[in-house]
Amino acid sequence: MMLLSDQAGAKIPRPATLRESVIEAIQELIVSSQLKPGQHLVESELAQLLGVSRQPVREALQQLSGEGWVDLHPGQGAFVHVPTVEEADQLLAVRALLETESARLAAQHASEEGVRRLRELCSRGIQAVESDDTDAAVAINSDLHALVTALSGNKVLAELAAQVARRVRWYHTPVARQRGMTSWREHAALIDAIEAGDERRAAEIMREHTESTRASYREQRAGEPIEPAPKRVRRRRTRTSSAN
Amino acid sequence: MMLLSDQAGAKIPRPATLRESVIEAIQELIVSSQLKPGQHLVESELAQLLGVSRQPVREALQQLSGEGWVDLHPGQGAFVHVPTVEEADQLLAVRALLETESARLAAQHASEEGVRRLRELCSRGIQAVESDDTDAAVAINSDLHALVTALSGNKVLAELAAQVARRVRWYHTPVARQRGMTSWREHAALIDAIEAGDERRAAEIMREHTESTRASYREQRAGEPIEPAPKRVRRRRTRTSSAN
DNA sequence: CCACGGTATGCTGTAGGCAGTCGACGAAAA
């Protein structure tokens, strides 16, 4: 009987509700800048674009609003959230805080199995950097941080950290690519500390690690004040609606 | 012209969208235990109960799921989240973390005006305790903590803290009432530290303050293992639907 | 008596449609 479903974590790629698909699609459109900050998101347009009805789009927009991707103005609709430099810094500060605590707890609770998986990810990350595969490096970096939060044993903390991390990635994806190999040396040191159960050191390393990311963001923000003035405005009504 | 709308914060009591009203209504039903943990929330029933259509209810449930009040199981519907002792502890830990950092930042940035408002709340809280008005005391306590997070100057942090605080309140409303006057002495000390700009002391006081709440929760949890075994199950189908 | 498959039912997920509302545009008045 129980032959099936024993394979833990081997969940069938659920047909996933349309809502979830739409959420991911819109997130993708936002991070890829196809939807620009401040832009008015018209439900019917998105619906048509994605080939679904308005309802899943509505629900997706609301969920995205809950995670800070879009701003919902009652009676007016949804607008892509305009990332402020200030807000990005605050986000990075919160991330630093959450991940530092995660590292501390991970040092307390991490199992050998967990440490093994950390090392696995770390070596794969270094490999990716050496072969200049920055995309992979960034992805593995995220996985590693996510694993640290998971190993903290505090699910609430892990979930919050994950949410913040997602937003951070949108705000300054390019920055993450800059620190290169240095970052992975810090990762290795972090794992050592976790394995040794040295919570103080683990926390300190993670703190410096995340704060240096924050500093690196602050440095580069001089060059690009993000966007000039993306005023939130309902899209002008198409005068001559001939050309669609 | 600009005569109106100068009065800051005097926003017209919006007719509020149905969705928001429904969200608050369901939250109220949950905290008041009219909807029990693990219970299957049928959209059409809630809709009828609240006198609205299914759509606002759906949207409300999804938003509530995002904030951890209900769990959404695709294809099965929404279930009231079952609060675990373990999870409550984790939530309190996260709250302690967020508020400690808030206190530290507040000590750095708080204005005189802010400190004044803190003292105002503190004295009102003491007054409430002295007149045995626990409800008011709890409310003022929340306001005070919220104000501290606001004074941190980090909006992201404040928002996260607020979200966590809301959930905490559901998990152990009764506990908060126990610590009485002690809690308010700690508040006063905290405000002193913030006014003095002593971030280290402010953080330490807040840490002890929130951690003692956590400890107080842990102590009392021996008596009531919350609920026996509220299995998540779809409600049985009504055999004879005669009696509607 | 237990196990298994068929059937019915209630629910969710999605679509389409209607009314209310908000903003923009343009004309009239100062």
Add this chain to the structure above:
DNA sequence: TTTTCGTCGACTGCCTACAGCATACCGTGG
């Protein structure tokens, strides 16, 4: 020319309706 009011258009918010699915019931066979 500048300000104010009326009108129009489009979009959101909500409701109703339908299809698909997962579960519970129940008869039949071992």
